[in-house]
Amino acid sequence: xxxxxxxxxxxxxxxxxxxxxxxxxxxxxxxxxxxxxxxxxxxxxxxxxxxxxxxxxxxxxxxxxxxxxxxxxxxxxxxxxxxxxxxxxxxxxxxxxxxxxxxxxxxxxxxxxxxxxxxxxxxxxxxxxxxxxxxxxxxxxxxxxxxxxxxxxxxxxxxxxxxxxxxxxxxxxxxxxxxxxxxxxxxxxxxxxxxxxxxxxxxxxxxxxxxxxxxxxxxxxxxxxxxxxxxxxxxxxxxxxxxxxxxxxxxxxxxxxxxxxxxxxxxxxxxxxxxxxxxxxxxxxxxxxxxxxxxxxxxxxxxxxxxxxxxxxxxxxxxxxxxxxxxxxxxxxxxxxxxxxxxxxxxxxxxxxxxxxxxxxxxxxxxxxxxxxxxxxxxxxxxxxxxxxxxxxxxxxxxxxxxxxxxxxxxxxxxxxxxxxxxxxxxxxxxxxxxxxxxxxxxxxxxxxxxxxxxxxxxxxxxxxxxxxxxxxxxxxxxxxxxxxxxxxxxxxxxxxxxxxxxxxxxxxxxxxxxxxxxxxxxxxxxxxxxxxxxxxxxxxxxxxxxxxxxxxxxxxxxx
Amino acid sequence: xxxxxxxxxxxxxxxxxxxxxxxxxxxxxxxxxxxxxxxxxxxxxxxxxxxxxxxxxxxxxxxxxxxxxxxxxxxxxxxxxxxxxxxxxxxxxxxxxxxxxxxxxxxxxxxxxxxxxxxxxxxxxxxxxxxxxxxxxxxxxxxxxxxxxx
Numbered sequence: 001x002x003x004x005x006x007x008x009x010x011x012x013x014x015x016x017x018x019x020x021x022x023x024x025x026x027x028x029x030x031x032x033x034x035x036x037x038x039x040x041x042x043x044x045x046x047x048x049x050x051x052x053x054x055x056x057x058x059x060x061x062x063x064x065x066x067x068x069x070x071x072x073x074x075x076x077x078x079x080x081x082x083x084x085x086x087x088x089x090x091x092x093x094x095x096x097x098x099x100x101x102x103x104x105x106x107x108x109x110x111x112x113x114x115x116x117x118x119x120x121x122x123x124x125x126x127x128x129x130x131x132x133x134x135x136x137x138x139x140x141x142x143x144x145x146x147x148x149x150x151x152x153x154x155x156x157x158x159x160x161x162x163x164x165x166x167x168x169x170x171x172x173x174x175x176x177x178x179x180x181x182x183x184x185x186x187x188x189x190x191x192x193x194x195x196x197x198x199x200x201x202x203x204x205x206x207x208x209x210x211x212x213x214x215x216x217x218x219x220x221x222x223x224x225x226x227x228x229x230x231x232x233x234x235x236x237x238x239x240x241x242x243x244x245x246x247x248x249x250x251x252x253x254x255x256x257x258x259x260x261x262x263x264x265x266x267x268x269x270x271x272x273x274x275x276x277x278x279x280x281x282x283x284x285x286x287x288x289x290x291x292x293x294x295x296x297x298x299x300x301x302x303x304x305x306x307x308x309x310x311x312x313x314x315x316x317x318x319x320x321x322x323x324x325x326x327x328x329x330x331x332x333x334x335x336x337x338x339x340x341x342x343x344x345x346x347x348x349x350x351x352x353x354x355x356x357x358x359x360x361x362x363x364x365x366x367x368x369x370x371x372x373x374x375x376x377x378x379x380x381x382x383x384x385x386x387x388x389x390x391x392x393x394x395x396x397x398x399x400x401x402x403x404x405x406x407x408x409x410x411x412x413x414x415x416x417x418x419x420x421x422x423x424x425x426x427x428x429x430x431x432x433x434x435x436x437x438x439x440x441x442x443x444x445x446x447x448x449x450x451x452x453x454x455x456x457x458x459x460x461x462x463x464x465x466x467x468x469x470x471x472x473x474x475x476x477x478x479x480x481x482x483x484x485x486x487x488x489x490x491x492x493x494x495x496x497x498x499x500x501x502x503x504x505x506x507x508x509x510x511x512x513x514x515x516x517x518x519x520x521x522x523x524x525x526x527x528x529x530x531x532x533x534x535x536x537x538x539x540x541x542x543x544x545x546x547x548x549x550x551x552x553x554x555x556x557x558x559x560x
Numbered sequence: 561x562x563x564x565x566x567x568x569x570x571x572x573x574x575x576x577x578x579x580x581x582x583x584x585x586x587x588x589x590x591x592x593x594x595x596x597x598x599x600x601x602x603x604x605x606x607x608x609x610x611x612x613x614x615x616x617x618x619x620x621x622x623x624x625x626x627x628x629x630x631x632x633x634x635x636x637x638x639x640x641x642x643x644x645x646x647x648x649x650x651x652x653x654x655x656x657x658x659x660x661x662x663x664x665x666x667x668x669x670x671x672x673x674x675x676x677x678x679x680x681x682x683x684x685x686x687x688x689x690x691x692x693x694x695x696x697x698x699x700x701x702x703x704x705x706x707x708x709x710x
Contacts, residue, residue: 043694049694051691051696054691123651123652123668124651124652124692124693206667206668206669207667207669207670210652210667245563245566246563246566248566249563269665270595270596271596271663271664271665271672272596272665272667272670272672273596273598273646273647273664273665273667273670273671273673274598274601274670274671275598276598277595277597277598280595284584285581291573291577292573292574292577295572295576296566296569299565299566299569303565352580356583356584357584357595358584358587358591358593358594358595359584359587359593360663361595361661361662361663364656364689365656365663365689366656366689431658432656432658432659434656434687434689435689436690437687437689437691437696437697438696438697439697441697442697442698443687443697450698450700452685503563535598538600539599539670540601540669541600541601541602541669541670542668542669543669544650544651544668547650547651548693549693550693551693552625552626554650
């Protein structure tokens with residue numbers, strides 16, 4: 001379909017801004033592995049401190065890029081599947097809030113006044129601009145969501161007997177999860193952290209702040225993941241040359257995400273005091289429930305791919321796999337998505353390890369955790385973002401892809417890198433290697449009395465994998481910006497490859513309506529989080545004053 | 561309404577989850593692998609000390625600060641059972657004993673507790689695994705398990 005110049009520019013800005021920042025994010029990814037492997041024994045390089053770089057890497061790659069992309073992709077899906085463009089004022093307001101917020105947070109981080117990593121970590125204090133900037137980024141994404149919700153309700157009124165397109169269900173489910181979970185972090189930031197950071201309140205209840213953060217913190221990963229899921233269901237079978245095995249399975253998966261994405265955040269807090277074992281166990285079990293939609297997806301997509309390969313003449317129990325279009329330049333998105341799926345098999349399984357109540361003790365806060373989440377976030381999520389951003393830029397600007405052969409190789413190179421990198425990190429993690437630590441200064445510095453030789457080989461694997469990932473990321477920037485600055489050769493449009501369903505599907509009203517699911521979602525969240533919040537409030541003895549990461553004494557605020 | 565194979569795979573997924581959940585309860589029951597206890601806060605936890613309860617039972621009260629643990633070095637006889645308590649006086653810290661299944665968070669205003677047995681002699685290194693400021697990578701402690709059993 002054709003898109004207006006206006007929407008085209010909005011979407012392009014929402015891709016260009018975060019990809020530009022991503023150059024900083026990826027540079028710091030490379031620096032992390034260099035520091036950690038003990039190649040350099042320094043606190044900072046080029047006046048950028050290790051922990052500052054870690055903050056930039058986390059915030060840019062995991063929040064800025066993913067949020068901008070989810071909004072850009074949401075605009076494209078809503079416009080394409082409902083045949084109506086998002087409102088002009090709403091999309092502009094949303095873009096402005098996100099860009100201004102991001103610039104504020106970026107300024108605070110780059111000036112070294114917000115080295116509190118992306119989980120905020122009170123009572124370590126960041127500059128208020130960091131908190132307010134992140135809050136504005138989030139609110140900006142809400143504006144887009146409200147606008148789409150209105151468009152959907154209006155569309156539904158005119159199409160009562162028609163199944164809502166799967167991609168639209170996915171987008172709305174995703175942003176509903178996002179809206180609900182970010183309410184907690186908005187409360188944390190606006191009510192607890194900003195007044196405290198400005199010196200208006202003396203102390204902050206650290207356990208409450210952490211609990212509110214993790215209410216958001218795990219649902220967040222599904223917010224990253226669901227755009228990739230939408231592509232798996234609605235595009236991947238078509239790209240492979242086949243059809244989607246079951247659309248109903250996709251609907252069930254999305255609605256299960258709606259129910260179980262949020263009430264599981266306490267599984268990040270198994271090692272923490274002040275929250276009862278009962279709450280921890282309950283949320284651990286709920287985490288197993290949220291694995292079920294991923295199992296359903298794994299089956300449905302594998303079946304769809306097998307079907308596609310059979311249509312292409314593939315036979316046999318496994319040999320059909322080689323009939324899939326792995327290196328075809330015209331369907332390069334297939335390479336990005338299939339590699340994401342392969343990484344996600346390992347990412348999902350290691351995630352179950354982290355979420356397992358007692359098993360978590362072994363891996364909590366060790367480098368096993370970044371090993372796991374690079375398989376998920378740097379796997380399906382990141383590859384879907386890379387592939388789709390190139391796809392959208394090429395279509396929206398009407399320009400041909402720059403270096404198409406390189407473009408098909410990037411996801412494979414990236415995947416090899418991630419597998420080596422994550423294997424190293426997870427192996428190290430099982431040997432107790434801590435995450436978020438500049439190990440080059442101490443544990444991997446033979447001159448230090450804390451030298452810990454067990455972690456040498458594992459962190460070297462991390463360095464090797466990280467180096468390959470950096471190379472793939474570098475090639476991506478060449479293709480992305482190369483395409484962006486080419487001469488235009490066609491009209492601008494959005495034309496997604498849309499998978500049809502293999503079987504004829506009747507409309508099942510339960511799987512085409514939000515209300516009952518939202519009620520159950522609210523109920524489960526309430527039951528899971530009421531005791532957690534109450535524990536955090538009642539078992540915590542004192543509030544904490546603000547601290548700067550550089551100074552062991554608290555910042556004393558003047559008494560009025 | 562749902563395809564036959566689809567239904568089967570949902571059943572397999574549910575059974576697999578049930579297996580995981582069974583293993584989890586097995587670990588809790590038979591192997592006594594459990595997460596930290598939830599204790600209400602009390603100011604007395606902020607005094608670092610080692611208590612001997614009887615011949616082979618100890619309590620260690622750890623206080624974490626930027627960027628050290630107190631007590632930094634403790635001596636424990638082989639074969640002791642130790643209750644570990646951990647709180648923080650400033651920011652959030654982590655507490656991981658190398659080669660032992662002990663993994664706690666030190667949060668100001670909260671008290672984490674776990675129990676661990678030391679059956680092998682050795683120097684058990686404790687590292688902080690939660691970012692707690694620019695000196696984070698220097699933060700460590702040692703538990704030295706060396707006295708003979710009898």
